[in-house]
Amino acid sequence: MIVVCPSCQTRYELSDRLVQEPSFIARCTKCRHIFSAYRPVRIEEINFLDLDAAKGRKDLDNVVAISNQKGGVAKTSTCLNLGLSLALHQKRVLMIDFDVQANLTISLGYKETTSFYEVLNGSADSLEKFIVKTKYDNLSLFPSNKNMVLLNKKYFGARNFEFILKDRLLTIQEHYDYILIDTPPSIEFFTLNALTAARKVIIPSQCDYLSTHGIDQILKLIQLIKVKTNPNIEPRILITMFDKESTASKMICTKLKRLYPGLTYNTLIEMDPRIREAQIMSMPVLQYNQQSKAGLQYHRLAKELLGQLS
Ligand SMILES: Nc1ncnc2c1ncn2[C@@H]1O[C@H](COP(=O)(O)OP(=O)(O)OP(=O)(O)O)[C@@H](O)[C@H]1O
Ligand SMILES: [Mg+2]
Incomplete structure (x- = not known):
């Protein structure tokens, strides 16, 4: 590894x-x-998901996980910029940082925050107390911190552990139009909880030669989740960091659309240095530069998610 x-x-x-x-x-x-x-936990190691636990729990139609075991494919960037774009469309958005790296939290300029660890190890039984209202209208954050690593140790593999997040979200979901969950580049407590809670999964993928391997892995995991804990989960692939000057990028993009027909978003996110610049300034690219290429493409993705694309 x-x-x-x-x-x-x-x-x-x-x-x-x-x-x-x-x-x-x-x-x-x-x-x-x-x-x-x-x-990396191997999919073959996941033989404990409880087939019956899903029964009797209702679907959370407004929950979207952003997931791919492959690292650095723009999961966090997608969560942040799609989150702000939906908020600018007057939707009430909660972004959940479900990654120990806390990149989403840091990208918004927060340090020394609480996390899901404190929820599970404190007296409060609601997530509400720990949600931060960001400086952007309609956009809230459930932050992460390094303590989260302890949750994996404590709960991963325990009976019905994959429903821990979903059960907490059931109590607050009506306050939001969209709940976006940023996940780490691995399968374990956080990803399995996010995929069990979500109705939709966005799989960001770069157009590099190993991308199909990453997509195959996450689709295999989602198939397992569908059978065991979340029958109505719907995956869609989002092409990110697309380089329109690169022939290889175009070839792989065409290959992805052919290999996964109907599973790929029409919108693709191009390579845009403004994303990294915005990250340095601790802000979403849509605030850093409203006319940035990637910012406008994240707006387009929000419209596609909202079913507003003409
Ligand atoms: N469209 C883009 N154009 C250029 N750079 C980008 C773009 N999207 C993301 N990046 C950069 O790529 C890097 C990885 O992005 P990001 O952190 O969002 O990926 P990730 O999948 O969340 O990573 P990890 O697996 O570590 O959580 C970051 O430095 C980010 O600024
Ligand atoms: Mg990330």
Whole structure:
């Protein structure tokens, strides 16, 4: 497995056999940064999802998970920019940062926040108390912090653990038109909870030569989720970081549309340096530059989700 230090981007190759826990704390020997890392859980290891637990729980039609086990494919960027775009369309939006890396939380400029860990380990039984109203109208955030790594340890594999988020969302979902969940690049507590809660899944995918492998993996997982915990889940692929000058990018885009007919959003998100600039400024690209290419494409994606594209 490859572990990348999020601070200095140094890559380490570890043997899967050396790491038994699904997630662990690593220390970069180059820059000394301490960070959470994951051993990828294999789909074959997931043999505990409870077939009967889904019965009697209603669907959360307004919940959308953004998921792909492949890292760096724009899951967080999509959550943030789609979230703001829906909010600008006068929809009440809650974004849930369900990733220990807390990139969504950090992208909005928040530090030292609470997280789902504090919900499960505190006295409050509602998520409401922990939701932050962002400076953008209609846009709220349920933040993340490093404590989240402990949830994986405590709950992953426990009976009905995959319904923990859904059961909490059932109590607050009517306050929002859309609840978007940003997930980590791995399968475990967070992704299985998000996929069990969501009605729709957006699978961001870059047009690189390994993208079909990532999509096959997540579709295989969604098929398992469909059979076990969430029969009505609907996946759709979103092409991100598309480089229209690159022949390879265009070839892979065509291949994805052919391999997954009807599963791909019409909107695609192009490579746009404004996304990274906006991230440095701790703001969504739509606020950083309203006319940015990617910003306008995220607006288009919001319209497609809302069924408003003509
Ligand atoms: N359309 C785009 N054009 C250029 N850069 C982009 C675009 N979308 C995302 N990026 C950049 O790519 C990097 C990865 O994006 P992001 O963090 O959203 O991916 P992710 O899938 O959430 O990653 P992880 O798997 O680590 O959670 C970030 O530096 C982000 O700024
Ligand atoms: Mg992310």
